[in-house]
Amino acid sequence: xxxxxxxxxxxxxxxxxxxxxxxxxxxxxxxxxxxxxxxxxxxxxxxxxxxxxxxxxxxxxxxxxxxxxxxxxxxxxxxxxxxxxxxxxxxxxxxxxxxxxxxxxxxxxxxxxxxxxxxxxxxxxxxxxxxxxxxxxxxxxxxxxxxxxxxxxxxxxxxxxxxxxxxxxxxxxxxxxxxxxxxxxxxxxxxxxxxxxxxxxxxxxxxxxxxxxxxxxxxxxxxxxxxxxxxxxxxxxxxxxxxxxxxxxxxxxxxxxxxxxxxxxxxxxxxxxxxxxxxxxxxxxxxxxxxxxxxxxxxxxxxxxxxxxxxxxxxxxxxxxxxxxxxxxxxxxxxxxxxxxxxxxxxxxxxxxxxxxxxxxxxxxxxxxxxxxxxxxxxxxxxxxxxxxxxxxxxxxxxxxxxxxxxxxxxxxxxxxxxxxxxxxxxxxxxxxxxxxxxxxxxxxxxxxxxxxxxxxxxxxxxxxxxxxxxxxxxxxxxxxxxxxxxxxxxxxxxxxxxxxxxxxxxxxxxxxxxxxxxxxxxxxxxxxxxxxxxxxxxxxxxxxxxxxxxxxxxxxxxxxxxxxxxxxxxxxxxxxxxxxxxxxxxxxxxxxxxxxxxxxxxxxxxxxxxxxxxxxxxxxxxxxxxxxxxxxxxxxxxxxxxxxxxxxxxxxxxxxxxxxxxxxxxxxxxxxxxxxxxxxxxxxxxxxxxxxxxxxxxxxxxxxxxxxxxxxxxxxxxxxxxxxxxxxxxxxxxxxxxxxxxxxxxxxxxxxxxxxxxxxxxxxxxxxxxxxxxxxxxxxxxxxxxxxxxxxxxxxxxx
Numbered sequence: 001x002x003x004x005x006x007x008x009x010x011x012x013x014x015x016x017x018x019x020x021x022x023x024x025x026x027x028x029x030x031x032x033x034x035x036x037x038x039x040x041x042x043x044x045x046x047x048x049x050x051x052x053x054x055x056x057x058x059x060x061x062x063x064x065x066x067x068x069x070x071x072x073x074x075x076x077x078x079x080x081x082x083x084x085x086x087x088x089x090x091x092x093x094x095x096x097x098x099x100x101x102x103x104x105x106x107x108x109x110x111x112x113x114x115x116x117x118x119x120x121x122x123x124x125x126x127x128x129x130x131x132x133x134x135x136x137x138x139x140x141x142x143x144x145x146x147x148x149x150x151x152x153x154x155x156x157x158x159x160x161x162x163x164x165x166x167x168x169x170x171x172x173x174x175x176x177x178x179x180x181x182x183x184x185x186x187x188x189x190x191x192x193x194x195x196x197x198x199x200x201x202x203x204x205x206x207x208x209x210x211x212x213x214x215x216x217x218x219x220x221x222x223x224x225x226x227x228x229x230x231x232x233x234x235x236x237x238x239x240x241x242x243x244x245x246x247x248x249x250x251x252x253x254x255x256x257x258x259x260x261x262x263x264x265x266x267x268x269x270x271x272x273x274x275x276x277x278x279x280x281x282x283x284x285x286x287x288x289x290x291x292x293x294x295x296x297x298x299x300x301x302x303x304x305x306x307x308x309x310x311x312x313x314x315x316x317x318x319x320x321x322x323x324x325x326x327x328x329x330x331x332x333x334x335x336x337x338x339x340x341x342x343x344x345x346x347x348x349x350x351x352x353x354x355x356x357x358x359x360x361x362x363x364x365x366x367x368x369x370x371x372x373x374x375x376x377x378x379x380x381x382x383x384x385x386x387x388x389x390x391x392x393x394x395x396x397x398x399x400x401x402x403x404x405x406x407x408x409x410x411x412x413x414x415x416x417x418x419x420x421x422x423x424x425x426x427x428x429x430x431x432x433x434x435x436x437x438x439x440x441x442x443x444x445x446x447x448x449x450x451x452x453x454x455x456x457x458x459x460x461x462x463x464x465x466x467x468x469x470x471x472x473x474x475x476x477x478x479x480x481x482x483x484x485x486x487x488x489x490x491x492x493x494x495x496x497x498x499x500x501x502x503x504x505x506x507x508x509x510x511x512x513x514x515x516x517x518x519x520x521x522x523x524x525x526x527x528x529x530x531x532x533x534x535x536x537x538x539x540x541x542x543x544x545x546x547x548x549x550x551x552x553x554x555x556x557x558x559x560x561x562x563x564x565x566x567x568x569x570x571x572x573x574x575x576x577x578x579x580x581x582x583x584x585x586x587x588x589x590x591x592x593x594x595x596x597x598x599x600x601x602x603x604x605x606x607x608x609x610x611x612x613x614x615x616x617x618x619x620x621x622x623x624x625x626x627x628x629x630x631x632x633x634x635x636x637x638x639x640x641x642x643x644x645x646x647x648x649x650x651x652x653x654x655x656x657x658x659x660x661x662x663x664x665x666x667x668x669x670x671x672x673x674x675x676x677x678x679x680x681x682x683x684x685x686x687x688x689x690x691x692x693x694x695x696x697x698x699x700x701x702x703x704x705x706x707x708x709x710x711x712x713x714x715x716x717x718x719x720x721x722x723x724x725x726x727x728x729x730x731x732x733x734x735x736x737x738x739x740x741x742x743x744x745x746x747x748x749x750x751x752x753x754x755x756x757x758x759x760x761x762x763x764x765x766x767x768x769x770x771x772x773x774x775x776x777x778x779x780x781x782x783x784x785x786x787x788x789x790x791x792x793x794x795x796x797x798x799x800x
Contacts, residue, residue, distance in 0.1 A: 001581060001681050005574035007539025011673040015129050018676075023690050024134045026074035028470035035066035036074045036474035038455050038504075039135060040487070041143065043082035045089055045120045048127035050513055050521065050529045050547075050558060051480070056133045057544040057670075058478050058510055058551070058620060063134055064669035065615050068694040074471045075134055076458055077125060078141040083407040083447040084186070088178060088344045090116055090406075101405065109405050127531070132540045132672050134690070141458045143450045144408070151457035152408045152450045153424040158498065160422045164360045165400075169290075169353055171273070171280040172399055173340060176298030177347040180403040181356055183446060184396075185486045187340040187349050196265065196335035197320055200328040201226060204242040204251050210235070211330055213265025215337065216275070217316035221248050221304055222291040225271040227282055230256040232267050246328050247319045248305075257282050274353050290353050298350055357401035357410060357443065365395045368493035371502050377492060380618050381554070384484060384509045391485050400446045407444030414439050452490035455503035462498075474504040481509045481554075508618050511551045513558050521558075534563050541671035542566030545624055548670060552621035552779075569628055570674045573667070576636045577678045580656050583647040585683040588657035594646075595707045595730045597655050600639040602701040603630055604662045609697070611666055622779065627667055635663055638708060641738045657682060662695045711735040713797050716790075722747030725797045749798060756795045763788040 018024060037059050042052065063075045090113060091101050101109055128135060141148060159165045173182040197217050200209040210226055223245045228235035235254070242251045252271075259282055260269045273283030274292035283290060295301035300310045307315040323329040340349040369392050371377045372385050379385040401410060413421045415430035416437055429436050453461070459468040473495070479488060488507055495503035513529075515521050521528040534543040538560075545566030550556035592598045607630040614623035639659070646652045661682065668675040668689050679689040710731040715738065717723050724745025727735060735741075766772050766784055773781055 001574070001578045001678070003578070005571055005674060007541060007570070007673065008536075010677050011130075011132065011540050014673050014676050015132060018134065018688070018690055019129070019137065021688070023688060024075070024136050025138065026072070026136045026467075026471070028072075028466040030072050032070050032072040034074065034471055034475070035063065035071040036076070036471045036504075037063055037476055037478070038076045038458065038474055039078070039133075040477075040479055040483075041078040041080040041141075041451070041454060042124050043085050044079040044117055044122065044142065045082070045086055046124050048124055048130075048531050050531050050534070052124075052128075053131055053531050053534070053543060054513055054547045054551070055478055055480075055510055056128060056131050057547050058508065058618075059476075060131075060133045060672075061544075061548065061620065061623075061669045062476060062615065064672060064690065065694070067134070067690065068665065068668065068692060070693070072470070074139075074467075074474075075136055076139060076141075076471075077128070077135040077137055078454070078458055079122070079125075079143065080447065080451055081142065081144040081407060083402060083404060083444060084175075084178060084180065084182075084344055085447075086113070087180075087404045087406045089120075091178070106405050113406055130535060130540060131531075131544065134672075139458070143447075143454070143457075147460070148450070148453075148457050149408060150424065151453050151461055152445065153411050154462045155449070155453055155494070155498070156411055156445070157422055157424050159359060162363075164363065165357060166360065167355060167357050169355045170358070170397070170399075171277050171351050171353050172356055174296065174350045174352040174354065175342040175345065175347055176296065176350055177342065177345050178404065179296055181354065181399055181401060182342060182349065183399055183448070183486075185448075186343045188343050188346075189338040189340050191336055192339045194335050194337060194339075195332050197332050198266065198330040199246060199320075199323050200330060201243040201245060201270075202328070203238070204244055209328075210238060210243055210254065210268050211266045212268050212270045214270055215335060216312070217319045218300065218307075218312040219272045219275045219293065220246055220270065220319050221293040221307070221315075222272045222274050223250075223252060223270045224273060224283065224288045224291060225252045225286070226254045227257045227260050227269045227271050228254065228267065229260040229262045230258060232260075232262050235268060246323050246326075255282075255286055257286070275351050277351055280351070280353065292353060294350060294352065296352070298348075356399050357412075357441075359398040359400055361395045361398055364493045364497060365392050367496045368392060368489060371492055371496065376505070377502050377507060378505065379507050379509065381509065384481060384507070387481070388484055388489060392489055398446075400449050401443040402446055403443055405444065407447065408450055410441040410443050410445060412441040414441070448486050448490055451487055452494040453498075455491055455495060456499055472499060472503070473501045476506045476508055477504045478508045478510050480512055482512075484509070506618075512555050513547075513550075514555055516557055516559060518557055529558055534560065538563050538567050539570070539673070541570050541674050545569065545670055548620040548624045550621065552619075565628070566671070569631060570671060572632055572636055573663075573674060574678065576640055577660060577681070579640065580647075580653065580660060581681060583653055584650075586650055586653045586657060587684045588661045588682065589654045590658040591651045592655050592701075593651060594643070595704065596639055596642040596734055597652070597659075598701050598704040599707040600635060600659050601655075601662075601698060602703075602705040602707075603634045604659060604666070605695070605698040605701060606705055608662075608666055608695050615669075624670055627670060631663060631667065635659065638712070638734070638738055642734045645737065664689060665692060665695050668692075708734060709793070710797075711738070713790075713793055715739050717752065717794055717797065718745065718747075721749075721752040723749050723752050723798070753795065753798050756791050756798070759791045760788065760795065763791060 039059060063073050067073045094100055104112055173187050175182055194215045196213050196215055198211050198213050200211050202209045226243050238254045239256045241254050243254060244251055259278060271279045271282055273280045273288055273290040275294060293300055293304040300307045300315045302308050307318060320329055342349055372388055411423055413427055415433060415435040417433055419430050419432040421427050421431040455474050456468060456472050459471055461468055491503045515527045519527045542563050546563030549562040590601060607626050610626050611623050643652055664675045664679050676689045710727055711734045714725050714727050714735050717725055718739060718741060763784055
């Protein structure tokens with residue numbers, strides 16, 4: 001072994017060996033219970049983010065742990081075509097050439113996107129390899145590949161035949177830049193400073209007026225009513241009367257509706273069903289017309305008359321000028337409110353009534369709600385189950401059509417007579433009248449419509465393949481909280497509807513990494529961390545360790561500190577292993593003859609049991625903490641230091657190699673490269689570490705688990721105060737070998753006793769505080785109990 005561990009060359013070599021030797025490969029014919037992780041497919045044009053690194057570290061730790069435990073594992077890779085994201089990215093590229101997507105025409109765009117993907121697509125999978133992610137790369141799928149495309153068509157036809165897909169004009173979130181509908185979940189709301197204008201609507205009978213407040217005066221042209229709350233005494237006598245809409249001077253009714261917020265503005269609401277979601281619902285319930293004065297480009301349309309072609313801001317000023325000239329503009333005031341923007345291009349979203357394709361959700365949602373309520377799908381942390389259920393229990397129809405050209409084209413054909421034919425592949429004739437003159441629907445499907453099939457379409461569905469039979473349902477899904485609705489919920493109801501089983505048993509909602517300043521990471525905002533900043537200097541193992549270490553909180557700040565800790569751990573392990581090999585290689589066999597040898601075997605076994613529980617409960621932060629402690633403190637600082645004088649004895653080295661072998665197995669799921677490299681240098685290797693069996697319980701050494709407590713208590717007191725307590729036998733021998741004390745050990749005993757008494761009192765007060773015990777994190781409370789036990793032990797050792 002080289003004197004210094006350099007991860008760069010080592011990691012790349014092992015990534016290549018593992019893959020070439022087929023050690024990532026899933027085999028449906030192989031024995032063992034299955035463990036399946038479907039890695040959320042990244043955008044085909046995407047690149048590695050620090051968030052990907054965190055997610056992959058979690059997943060790969062679980063997969064490697066299960067693989068070593070004899071499970072038949074499938075870690076499925078793939079790409080998502082990412083409809084609007086890819087459409088927008090191509091648009092940005094074309095804009096630099098002075099062109100747009102639609103300038104190319106549909107066929108020209110299809111050719112361009114294929115060339116564009118060849119240039120920019122697919123790089124992220126090589127970056128996944130760089131992190132050591134043990135995905136079965138042979139099975140990489142793409143949501144636009146031929147077999148997957150067929151699955152999406154089957155899904156659409158299935159829903160249509162069930163009567164759950166329909167076409168209707170409803171209000172949608174419209175992106176004027178990309179000129180496509182968006183789902184509610186693709187809209188980000190941002191606070192903006194605006195102006196609230198108070199405008200009078202004269203009563204038609206001349207008896208007065210009603211004042212409304214609006215931030216969108218341009219939409220006054222499309223008002224069809226004034227609504228007030230039925231319980232609002234101010235307007236009770238006006239319900240049923242008519243008012244005159246300013247500028248267009250149209251008479252509209254005053255209606256009563258409980259959805260009106262009495263506290264907003266004047267408590268009277270201008271109703272514009274064509275340009276506001278709440279107004280749309282009110283309008284449908286009251287049978288009101290749906291006028292539209294804003295077009296798909298976000299400009300005023302022909303229905304706006306003399307204002308046609310103006311921006312909304314220009315049109316709004318004209319309306320307000322008109323009102324002011326007639327004494328109808330009461331006042332204007334600053335107003336801060338939340339405004340919807342396109343998640344991808346950040347253009348302000350325009351609510352418009354347009355014909356779209358929809359999925360009725362009530363019958364699909366019911367089984368998916370039951371799956372979580374009955375515990376067949378578990379969320380970690382548990383609170384996200386409530387988030388999921390709140391959305392599912394109030395779910396609305398799903399708009400699945402998008403007005404772009406990149407994606408799965410909706411499989412609906414129309415004949416000149418207006419008949420619709422829905423089929424998985426292009427029909428020869430109209431199913432109703434037999435006309436051969438057919439035109440396919442121009443729209444494509446929402447990206448998440450196809451992504452919903454990912455857990456089983458990647459396994460060959462709708463064909464009955466060996467992979468589908470063996471690997472569905474899956475085991476664990478890891479994802480971020482922002483796509484619980486977009487993806488997690490849709491996979492659950494799709495799997496239940498098409499296969500009859502939930503697609504996974506556990507949904508692990510992982511932490512969202514913030515940048516060191518506590519801000520959301522974003523490439524466009526310049527607040528992100530390039531993964532290469534960690535991978536290049538520190539290596540993949542240290543990066544994985546450091547990211548897992550911060551997963552105990554939901555929104556941790558990224559820090560290189562924990563990654564540096566991972567590097568120190570790898571170097572410490574390397575140096576300890578090198579020390580043993582330089583002392584003389586011998587076949588590993590546990591032949592302990594001293595207390596410290598039995599103790600380290602007991603400590604490693606206890607850590608195995610704790611780590612098993614941590615990983616089973618997705619508690620990665622505490623898992624890596626235990627690994628650090630057992631490696632750095634127990635194995636290196638106490639065990640190796642205490643046996644150094646006897647390393648010339650073969651039995652001592654055989655036991656040391658046996659202990660190291662077990663330790664490497666525990667570390668491997670988190671730090672696979674350095675452990676595999678060390679493992680290969682050990683004597684009597686018969687298998688790669690990646691597929692070596694996980695350590696079995698070793699109860700024979702359990703009685704010695706606390707054998708070094710006395711020596712370690714003495715060490716803590718001495719290092720802190722210079723006081724040596726009275727110990728003898730093995731405890732004294734080990735203390736002197738590890739601590740190597742100097743001086744007479746006559747520190748200030750009374751001062752140390754006083755300090756410990758204060759710590760005991762402080763800790764006892766905390767644990768007596770019912771609020772602390774009830775509200776603090778369980779690990780914090782347990783940590784305080786362990787500290788109290790340690791303080792009392794040290795106080796006892798000093799003679800109290």
